[in-house]
Amino acid sequence: MAPSTFSWSPKVALVMIVCNVLAIAVGKATIKHPNVGAELPNPAFFGGMSHAALLGTTSLGHLLGIGAIQGMAARGML
Numbered sequence: 001m002a003p004s005t006f007s008w009s010p011k012v013a014l015v016m017i018v019c020n021v022l023a024i025a026v027g028k029a030t031i032k033h034p035n036v037g038a039e040l041p042n043p044a045f046f047g048g049m050s051h052a053a054l055l056g057t058t059s060l061g062h063l064l065g066i067g068a069i070q071g072m073a074a075r076g077m078l
Helices: 010-030 051-074
Strands: none
């Protein structure tokens, strides 16, 4: 048995974007020192977060996103 697959669509992209924005918001609120380390080219655009904090939060966002996409696809929502 092969697992069911789904193709990319704008709905999939929207779910991933929402999950990343949510993870950045959670990271900004919970990381003790979010601005320690190498700065981004425009840190004000990302709320003053450092490069490492942004990479950490977007990594979490991608993990949340793939889980949400897989779950929504299994239920037929995507």
